[in-house]
Amino acid sequence: MTVLQKKTGDDNVAAHLTPEDIEQIGVELDAIRQSILDQRGERDAAYIRRVIAAQRSLELGSRGVLLFSLFPPAWVVGTAGLAVAKIIENMEIGHNVMHGQWDWMRDPKIHSTTWEWDNASPSEQWKHSHNELHHTYTNVIGKDNDLGYGIMRVDEDQRWVPFYLAQPLWNFLNACFFEYGIAAYDLELGKNLASKKRRSSPEFRARAKVTLRKIRGQMTKDYVLHPLLSGPSALNTLGANYVANLVRNLWTHSVIMCGHFPDGVQTFERRSINGETRGEWYLRQMLGSANISGSKAMHFMTGNLSHQVEHHLFPDLPSNRYAEIAPQVLALFEKYDLPYVTGSLPRQVGSAWKKVVRLSLPNGFGAKAQATVLQLARPGRRDGQSAAA
Amino acid sequence: MSLTGSLLRATGPRGSLLRDRAMRLAERVTTPLLPADYLDLFDPLRAGADLRGRIVAVEPETRDAATIVIRPGADWAGHRPGQYVRIGVDVDGVRLWRAYSLTHGPRPDGHISITVKAVPDGLVSNHLVRSSRPGTLVHLEQAAGDFVLPTGGGKLLFVTAGSGITPVIGMLRNLFPVADSGVVRLARSADYDITVVHVAPREPDSIFIANLRALDEAGLIRLVARYSDVHGRLDLGELDSLVPDLSERTTFACGPSGLLEALEAHHAERGLTLLTEQFRVATIVAGEGGTVSFAKTGTTVEADGATPILDAAEEAGVLMPSGCRMGICYGCVLPMREGAVRDLRTGEVTVAEPGDGVKIQTCINAAAGACDLDH
Numbered sequence: 181m182t183v184l185q186k187k188t189g190d191d192n193v194a195a196h197l198t199p200e201d202i203e204q205i206g207v208e209l210d211a212i213r214q215s216i217l218d219q220r221g222e223r224d225a226a227y228i229r230r231v232i233a234a235q236r237s238l239e240l241g242s243r244g245v246l247l248f249s250l251f252p253p254a255w256v257v258g259t260a261g262l263a264v265a266k267i268i269e270n271m272e273i274g275h276n277v278m279h280g281q282w283d284w285m286r287d288p289k290i291h292s293t294t295w296e297w298d299n300a301s302p303s304e305q306w307k308h309s310h311n312e313l314h315h316t317y318t319n320v321i322g323k324d325n326d327l328g329y330g331i332m333r334v335d336e337d338q339r340w341v342p343f344y345l346a347q348p349l350w351n352f353l354n355a356c357f358f359e360y361g362i363a364a365y366d367l368e369l370g371k372n373l374a375s376k377k378r379r380s381s382p383e384f385r386a387r388a389k390v391t392l393r394k395i396r397g398q399m400t401k402d403y404v405l406h407p408l409l410s411g412p413s414a415l416n417t418l419g420a421n422y423v424a425n426l427v428r429n430l431w432t433h434s435v436i437m438c439g440h441f442p443d444g445v446q447t448f449e450r451r452s453i454n455g456e457t458r459g460e461w462y463l464r465q466m467l468g469s470a471n472i473s474g475s476k477a478m479h480f481m482t483g484n485l486s487h488q489v490e491h492h493l494f495p496d497l498p499s500n501r502y503a504e505i506a507p508q509v510l511a512l513f514e515k516y517d518l519p520y521v522t523g524s525l526p527r528q529v530g531s532a533w534k535k536v537v538r539l540s541l542p543n544g545f546g547a548k549a550q551a552t553v554l555q556l557a558r559p560g561r562r563d564g565q566s567a568a569a
Numbered sequence: 570m571s572l573t574g575s576l577l578r579a580t581g582p583r584g585s586l587l588r589d590r591a592m593r594l595a596e597r598v599t600t601p602l603l604p605a606d607y608l609d610l611f612d613p614l615r616a617g618a619d620l621r622g623r624i625v626a627v628e629p630e631t632r633d634a635a636t637i638v639i640r641p642g643a644d645w646a647g648h649r650p651g652q653y654v655r656i657g658v659d660v661d662g663v664r665l666w667r668a669y670s671l672t673h674g675p676r677p678d679g680h681i682s683i684t685v686k687a688v689p690d691g692l693v694s695n696h697l698v699r700s701s702r703p704g705t706l707v708h709l710e711q712a713a714g715d716f717v718l719p720t721g722g723g724k725l726l727f728v729t730a731g732s733g734i735t736p737v738i739g740m741l742r743n744l745f746p747v748a749d750s751g752v753v754r755l756a757r758s759a760d761y762d763i764t765v766v767h768v769a770p771r772e773p774d775s776i777f778i779a780n781l782r783a784l785d786e787a788g789l790i791r792l793v794a795r796y797s798d799v800h801g802r803l804d805l806g807e808l809d810s811l812v813p814d815l816s817e818r819t820t821f822a823c824g825p826s827g828l829l830e831a832l833e834a835h836h837a838e839r840g841l842t843l844l845t846e847q848f849r850v851a852t853i854v855a856g857e858g859g860t861v862s863f864a865k866t867g868t869t870v871e872a873d874g875a876t877p878i879l880d881a882a883e884e885a886g887v888l889m890p891s892g893c894r895m896g897i898c899y900g901c902v903l904p905m906r907e908g909a910v911r912d913l914r915t916g917e918v919t920v921a922e923p924g925d926g927v928k929i930q931t932c933i934n935a936a937a938g939a940c941d942l943d944h
């Protein structure tokens with residue numbers, strides 16, 4: 181569970197692979213990708229069009245019901261529908277369209293270069309920080325800011341400072357306001373606000389303006405116009421929209437935490453990716469991602485990010501195909517004796533949160549604390565205990 | 570200031586101002602999508618929508634040709650017989666655009682029709698002829714083209730080969746509509762004196778031959794049909810004997826580029842007027858490497874077949890959008906207006922015909938011929 185690749189040691193789960201093995205893994209993964217490219221066609225196009233039509237109908241229907249949100253049943257139904265619609269829009273549609281998964285259809289309305297999603301962060305900035313930085317430098321400490329979003333300690337090798345004591349709180353707040361967290365993160369707000377030079381750079385100002393305009397548009401829609409349209413139900417609709425956004429934030433945050441945080445996922449040293457080959461890049465994606473197991477509906481609601489391993493290997497394959505190739509990918513992991521990290525949603529969320537809490541404390545703090553407690557309880561055996569600690 | 574002027578100011582602009590305001594408000598309600606994205610769910614052919622059409626019938630003409638009748642969207646602006654329409658069809662999930670001549674004059678039912686001949690290995694033509702179904706939505710552009718019937722009559726010669734008959738049948742049907750009782754003689758058509766020289770490989774493969782014969786029998790046109798399996802290849806030297814008054818006629822020709830080029834030479838020599846319609850300007854054949862031109866930057870770059878366009882362009886000093894440089898982030902996508910590129914990972918070739926604007930990733934594609942990028 182520490183920096184690996186091109187570094188030998190007990191916990192290097194890929195230590196047994198020769199460079200030839202690693203390149204062969206790349207060849208076999210390329211073949212899996214090609215097999216999907218060869219079949220990709222009408223069925224896939226029909227799938228995404230159906231999902232988009234269903235999502236828009238659900239959103240329209242839910243917003244329609246919320247016009248009468250004064251009546252509690254309407255509020256409940258409308259809020260639930262809107263939350264689900266927003267989740268689908270962000271995950272199965274927006275995230276995947278912006279990855280270019282549907283660019284091959286040459287439909288300008290379903291294209292990575294034109295899509296704008298229902299989220300605070302403008303697509304353009306999200307594509308840069310997510311597609312480009314996170315997917316290229318996956319789990320490389322110091323290069324992949326998705327690791328802890330720059331506000332959390334996510335690896336034992338990261339130096340502990342007291343600031344991290346509060347990281348469970350940061351993580352919870354980030355979950356509640358996730359879309360704004362993403363927007364701030366895509367703007368690299370922390371870095372850019374830190375110095376006067378960066379703050380006043382025209383490039384940063386221009387980007388910040390775009391983000392603020394997007395946020396204003398989103399807020400006006402959810403918290404002003406739709407409530408006003410609801411007339412006497414205005415306040416109820418406002419609440420409903422807030423809750424739908426909150427639910428969407430908590431859900432997307434949980435799913436995304438499961439992608440790279442749970443136990444068993446590897447992180448990598450900055451210098452380990454110098455001169456990385458395609459095979460090595462693939463290997464890093466294999467070891468740096470974690471799946472979520474569950475029902476078809478669960479996979480759909482996570483935008484198929486539950487197939488995080490497959491998604492990170494092939495970020496531009498249509499999402500409806502990940503489930504299909506998962507068995508082949510798993511077979512490859514088994515063939516090369518590599519750990520395929522997966523688990524149920526509650527288990528993976530729990531594992532990720534446990535890590536957040538554990539790393540909020542200095543390394544070995546738990547063990548030391550335990551030792552201290554034991555020492556206090558059994559002072560007579562002090563020597564043996566301190567040797568173990 | 571005239572009365573109408575002040576009235577206009579009172580109602581017209583204010584009305585459109587209100588409409589603009591309402592539109593902007595609707596956009597705020599649906600942001601980040603547009604109201605159209607929701608309205609399209611219910612009525613994709615409505616006024617104000619992107620121009621589309623719905624296939625209402627697919628009528629076989631010969632064993633490899635069919636007429637596709639389409640109900641165009643409300644904003645279809647009409648066409649002049651002889652013009653063509655560019656149509657975007659989803660073939661195995663991929664939107665491909667091709668031009669097809671309109672084979673009817675404006676019809677009373679408001680529908681438009683195209684007649685497509687399946688060419689060997691042709692993606693769109695085979696799909697339209699063999700797999701398209703009524704009810705399917707297609708994408709349209711407004712009609713275009715100057716290959717249209719001159720107004721006011723005159724002595725004309727149409728030389729058509731194979732599916733090159735399509736724009737001509739559109740003009741003829743407009744001049745001489747067919748009703749249940751037979752061909753209708755219109756006063757405006759009386760001033761036309763038309764000869765059609767139609768060339769086809771074999772009679773059974775000849776689209777619209779029955780219509781042409783009916784017009785000939787009714788004495789409305791003179792038809793000279795030439796079948797390669799009976800008469801051999803048409804030698805343009807024969808044209809003088811086939812059409813004795815050739816020099817008095819304006820010629821309209823539509824067919825393969827070989828025939829059109831020969832006709833151009835033939836007519837130029839004699840100082841005769843010729844208008845042509847070409848179905849295929851130049852076939853793009855994928856090769857290795859090529860000249861990549863950047864329309865907006867005004868730069869051209871020689872790129873070999875092994876170097877990503879991104880690298881070649883940057884080396885030549887073109888500022889390019891980019892990201893991962895390994896094909897995963899789509900940060901380098903640019904529209905290719907025309908040309909061919911090869912995916913260096915899979916060998917797959919992507920071709921853009923003029924007007925296609927196919928978006929390509931420059932970091933993993935190398936030039937496979939001359940490419941014109943919109944950047």
Ligand SMILES: Cc1cc2nc3c(=O)[nH]c(=O)nc-3n(C[C@H](O)[C@H](O)[C@H](O)COP(=O)(O)OP(=O)(O)OC[C@H]3O[C@@H](n4cnc5c(N)ncnc54)[C@H](O)[C@@H]3O)c2cc1C
Nearest residue numbers: 667668669670684685686688690691692693694735848852
């Ligand atoms: C102004 C205009 C009007 C047109 N009107 C008609 C029409 O009324 N009816 C009609 O059937 N077509 C018409 N065409 C041609 C049509 O646009 C397509 O080019 C044709 O249907 C082939 O497309 P495809 O996708 O099937 O072939 P592609 O998949 O693009 O090409 C496959 C193979 O067919 C060859 N090929 C492509 N086009 C032709 C062709 N025209 N003749 C012979 N070989 C070809 C290619 O070189 C290639 O080898 C018109 C074209 C233009 C520019």
Ligand code: FES
Nearest residue numbers: 892893894899932
């Ligand atoms: S630069 Fe990332 S896909 Fe081309």
